[in-house]
Each structure stands twice: as C-alpha cells, then as structure tokens.
Amino acid sequence: MDWQFVFSQALTQAIGPTMLVYALGAIGLNLQFGYTGLLNFGQAAFAAMGAYGLALSVVAMGLPFWWGIVIGLLAACVMALLLGIPTLRLRADYLAIVTIAAAEIVRRIARATVWSDTTGGSDGMRGFSEPFFEMIPWDRDTTWSFLFVSMDNGRLAVDFGIFELQYSYRDTWVMIVGWTLVAVILVVMAFLIHSPWGRVLKGIREDEEAVRSLGKNVFAYKMQALVLGGIIGAIAGFVFALSRANVQPDAFTTDFTFYFYVVLILGGAARIFGPVLGAALFWFLYNILAQGLIQAISADVIPPSVIDSTQVGPLVFFLLGLGMVLLLIFRPQGLIGNRKELMFDVR
Amino acid sequence: MSDDVKAGVAAAKAALAGVPAEPGAPKQDAILTATGVRRAFGGLVAVDVAHIEVQRGAITALIGPNGAGKTTFFNLLTGFDRPSRGSWEFDGRRADRMRSYQVARSGMVRTFQLTKALSRMTVLENMLIGADRQRGERLWAAPFRWLWLKEEAQNAARALDLLERFKLADKRDHYAGELSGGQRKLLEMARALMLKPKMIMLDEPMAGVNPALKQSLLEHIKDLREEGMTVLFVEHDMDMVHEIADWVAVMAAGQLITEGTPDQISADQRVIDAYLGAHHDAAQH
Numbered sequence: 073m074d075w076q077f078v079f080s081q082a083l084t085q086a087i088g089p090t091m092l093v094y095a096l097g098a099i100g101l102n103l104q105f106g107y108t109g110l111l112n113f114g115q116a117a118f119a120a121m122g123a124y125g126l127a128l129s130v131v132a133m134g135l136p137f138w139w140g141i142v143i144g145l146l147a148a149c150v151m152a153l154l155l156g157i158p159t160l161r162l163r164a165d166y167l168a169i170v171t172i173a174a175a176e177i178v179r180r181i182a183r184a185t186v187w188s189d190t191t192g193g194s195d196g197m198r199g200f201s202e203p204f205f206e207m208i209p210w211d212r213d214t215t216w217s218f219l220f221v222s223m224d225n226g227r228l229a230v231d232f233g234i235f236e237l238q239y240s241y242r243d244t245w246v247m248i249v250g251w252t253l254v255a256v257i258l259v260v261m262a263f264l265i266h267s268p269w270g271r272v273l274k275g276i277r278e279d280e281e282a283v284r285s286l287g288k289n290v291f292a293y294k295m296q297a298l299v300l301g302g303i304i305g306a307i308a309g310f311v312f313a314l315s316r317a318n319v320q321p322d323a324f325t326t327d328f329t330f331y332f333y334v335v336l337i338l339g340g341a342a343r344i345f346g347p348v349l350g351a352a353l354f355w356f357l358y359n360i361l362a363q364g365l366i367q368a369i370s371a372d373v374i375p376p377s378v379i380d381s382t383q384v385g386p387l388v389f390f391l392l393g394l395g396m397v398l399l400l401i402f403r404p405q406g407l408i409g410n411r412k413e414l415m416f417d418v419r
Numbered sequence: 420m421s422d423d424v425k426a427g428v429a430a431a432k433a434a435l436a437g438v439p440a441e442p443g444a445p446k447q448d449a450i451l452t453a454t455g456v457r458r459a460f461g462g463l464v465a466v467d468v469a470h471i472e473v474q475r476g477a478i479t480a481l482i483g484p485n486g487a488g489k490t491t492f493f494n495l496l497t498g499f500d501r502p503s504r505g506s507w508e509f510d511g512r513r514a515d516r517m518r519s520y521q522v523a524r525s526g527m528v529r530t531f532q533l534t535k536a537l538s539r540m541t542v543l544e545n546m547l548i549g550a551d552r553q554r555g556e557r558l559w560a561a562p563f564r565w566l567w568l569k570e571e572a573q574n575a576a577r578a579l580d581l582l583e584r585f586k587l588a589d590k591r592d593h594y595a596g597e598l599s600g601g602q603r604k605l606l607e608m609a610r611a612l613m614l615k616p617k618m619i620m621l622d623e624p625m626a627g628v629n630p631a632l633k634q635s636l637l638e639h640i641k642d643l644r645e646e647g648m649t650v651l652f653v654e655h656d657m658d659m660v661h662e663i664a665d666w667v668a669v670m671a672a673g674q675l676i677t678e679g680t681p682d683q684i685s686a687d688q689r690v691i692d693a694y695l696g697a698h699h700d701a702a703q704h
Contacts, residue, residue, distance in 0.1 A: 124619035240671075245671050260562060262534070263561070263562040263564070264558075264561050264562055267555050267556075267561035267562065267567070268547070268548075268553045268554075268555035268556040268561065268567060268571065269555060269556050269557065269558055269560075269561035270561065271540070271544055271547065271556075272541055272548060272556055274537070274539070274544075275548045276536050277539075277542065278537035278538055278539055278540060279535045279536075279537055280530070281499070281531070281535060282535035282536075282537060283537075283548065284519045284520050284523070284610075285497070285499075285501075285519065285520075285523055285528065285529050285530075285531070285535070286518050286520075286523060286528070286548060286549045286610065286611075286613075286614060287521075287524040287528075287551050287614055288520055288548075288556070289518075289520050290520065296558050412594065413539045413594070
C-alpha cells in the first residue's frame, strides 16, 4: 500500500481548487455568521448566483467573460437584498429559514425543465470557461524547474522529496487566481474587521438591541454584512464553476452550505484565517480518508468482506461527521478560535 | 464638589417647586412631553398615558407595581416598541416616529433591566462602540485607517476617563462577560454616556446589584444630574426613589395615576392602594 501516494494526493487537494471554493465560501460566511451572527443557510445559493450568473451571461446571452463576472456579483447583491429586506428586522432565525428556502428555490429553478433550453436543466451548462483559461500567461509546453518547484509541459509540480504535489495546466491557473483572491479578500476583511465598522458587527452578534440603543442602524449593518458575504459567496461560485468548467444545479444543494459551515467551525469562526485553515484541514482529511481507504481495499489490507470500495464514500462522510461531533465536544472553538470567548453565555 | 451637587439638586428642586401633585402636571421646562400614548397587545391595554411631562435637569422616577406598564412605556418612548397611538416630543423634536437608533442619536439613551453587556468584547470595546457618529463605522471609510484613527484615539481617551470615573479602568481589557452583575450595570451606564446624551433612561438600574455597589451607583446617577442631564428611571426600590428622585410619577394598570415629590407620593393613598393591592396579589403567586 502506497502511503506516500495517499499523502501526496491528500496534500495536493488540501491546497487545490476545490479547497479554495470551500475557503472562499466560508470566508463570506465568516463575515455573516462569525462576526455578525447572521444565520445564512443559503450560502450555496450565493455561490449559484455567481456560477450561473457567469454561465448564463456568457453562454445564453453571449456576453464577454468580464460582463459575466459583473452580472454574477450583481446577482448575489440582489439576492442578498431580496432576502435581507424582509427578514433582517426580525429575529435571527427568520433569516435562517428564508435563506434555506431561497437556496432550494434557486436550485429548483436552475434544474427546471421549462427553461432547460437556456439553463440546461439538471445537466447544467458548459462552454463559458474558455476565456478564463485563455488568460493563462504560459504555454502548454512550458517547461522549467527551480529548486523543488518545476513545470513540465505546463503542469506544475512541487517536489518535497517524500511527497509530491502535482497540478494540471488548468488547475494551476485556477489556484493562482483563487489564492490571489483569497489573499486580497482576507486583507480587506482584516482591515474591515479591525475597524469601528467591524466592532459594530461584533456588537450586533453579541446583542443587537444593545447596539440599537447606542444609536446604530443595526438593519443597515446587517445588510452590509449579508451583501458582502454574499458577494464573497458568488466569488466562490466563480472559482467552483471555472475549476470544473461547468455548472450543475445539484452541486448547489444545502450540503454545500453545510460544508461551508463545517469548514468555518473547524477552522474557528470569527478568526480571519479560520476559514482557510478549516478548508485545508477539511479537504485534507476527506481526501486522506477516501484515498487511504480505497488504497487499503485495493491492497487487501482491509478485506472486501468488511467493506468494498463503493462503500468508501458514505463511510468517509460518516467519519467526518463523527470527527465534527468530537471537535465540538473537545475543541468547540475550532483550530484557531478563542476558547475564552466561548465561556460566556451570550444571552 | 459638594457645592456642585447642591447646585444641581437646588436647580431641580426650584424648577419643580410650584408644580402641582397631579397626573400630567405641566413643568417649567419639559424636555419630554407625551400625550395620549396607548399600547394595546390584542385586548390588553398595557399603557394608556393621557399626558406626562418630564422636567429637564431633574431626576424623575417612574414607579408602580408589577405589570403597571412602566417598562412598556419606556420601550415606547425609546423607540423599542411602537404605540397603538399617541405622540411625544423630545427636546423640541417629534420623537414618536423615530426608530430606536434615531431616538438614541437625538439624545435620549436607555439602559436595560437585564443588562446588555456585549460579552465577547472587551470593556473598552464596549465603551468605544457607544461613541456616536464615528466615521470609521461607515463601510466605505472602515478600511482606510488614517481616516478614523485620530477620532478613535479621542474616543478612547474619553472612554478611559469614563471608565476611570466608574472604577472600571483596570478592567478595560477584560471581556465584558467576565464582569459581575453590578459592574455590568456600571459599564452599561458608562457606555450610554459615550453618546453624550441629554436624557438618560434607566430601566431598573438597581435590579440585581449587590448592596455594596448600590450606593456608588446612586452617586453616579446623582452626578448625571449635576452634569445637566435629565434622568428618568424605572424602579421598585422605594428607598432609592426617596434618596435620589426629585420627582416621582406613579403608574398603575397602564395609567399615570399621580405625580409629585417623593414625600407627597409616600403619603398618597392611591399609591399605597396600588402597591399594597399589587403586593397582596404577588404574595398569592
């Protein structure tokens, strides 16, 4: 059994394109849930707004790529406003119910057969990502090497000796763009959170009536957080759609939202780097479990009478769920959360 | 200091000297005037106050048995609840259509019966969030530190002065959730002062405060009057009302039944009836 391969694979994934989608989605959620206390259970729909906004603009309307990006971001803003206006004056749980319902509505509309000529129905859409990959500044036959980093015919490889990370031509580009986005967004977030504006958000999380009694327009602040977090969710949707070169409605189920929550809680809510660390750890664990089990089965370390390779998927999610429960019991603050903050009863 | 104290008390006493002890009595210089304020929850009329005026610069107590509608009236005046009908003016401006945050910005700041300290924020952060109209609280300005750093430093200096006065300065970097109940009351009052209010509304400031802290809390409330602020507070504790209130308004069953100086109120048969009745009821529960 090739442990080196399993470990290399898991590590490759832990900082790869899919991890970036989780990280970005959870960063948006961190602003909404971690700092402001807004229970947005529809982050998948914000990602869908970005993904479908881009795909529909480019494929159905024939607009240029950058217009697709703008429309995707605007769609997320509009959705945040539509969801926020009726619910943000109400108690927190109303937003939770409305967002979870809205996310399902968005997905159902996307897979509706009525518009399947345009949206592709449950098959989704493709053919919008070419302009993005045409931007790759190096050729497919580029080959170079520098210390332990090398590029072989456009593919990136990072060789640490005992294990090696490998990325395809396109994945490398998605990662460069994705990590740049993560870095820029985190810097802006850090500035925002460590400002009086960020202090008001935290105050709202603690007790919105108190903040209202101090002359702050709580509704406006919550709306700002919802819109900004939704925009970051849409950016996660762009990366998701572009990395797969397609959009499919059933990728945007509530599960998707809950992975964002898992990532956020795993990393530590209300911490700038929480979502990134959480996403890396989550996706590393998922891959090492999945790959490890598959390898163990194919190498007959685990006999097929106990478990076969088709059962690996569900088992991995079972183990991750168990891990989540244990985390909440033994380390509720996540990887880098502040334990002290959890000692107080907020109400 | 003692001269100052006398000055504030004397001014309040003088302003209220000729005011008749009857509900809705007109005041020399009312900062708050409310008329026909009614709040019904379905068929239950919680508040039905025909007229009330609150004297500027004085400490007014709003008392009454449980369920008299004091806190509901408080919530209405501060915009935390909407009246079924009625209107009121605060400091010359119509205030009954304002939202709660607008009321606070116009100079009428409230505290809560159950203290609302922002637990997972430090004591100093709790204070700073109270400062009004901060540039750095605007989304567009927030990322650009140089736009608000100076303002923040001024606010922090003022916050530390207030914390010093409320004997919380050494706790400034502690989480507010670590404070005792009485310290939270002090913090909440200090935080309200960050807005530089004209009138401060205290909802049961003594509830849940240990006797040792009570006296210092009383002194702080008296200091507010010396600084020219108007205080309206809801309270059950008659000793406290006697000690600090210049004027007392009594509510029972949603209505304002009488007003007067603390001495006049203690002698008033209607008040005794309202309270004893309520106390007998309470004893049965």
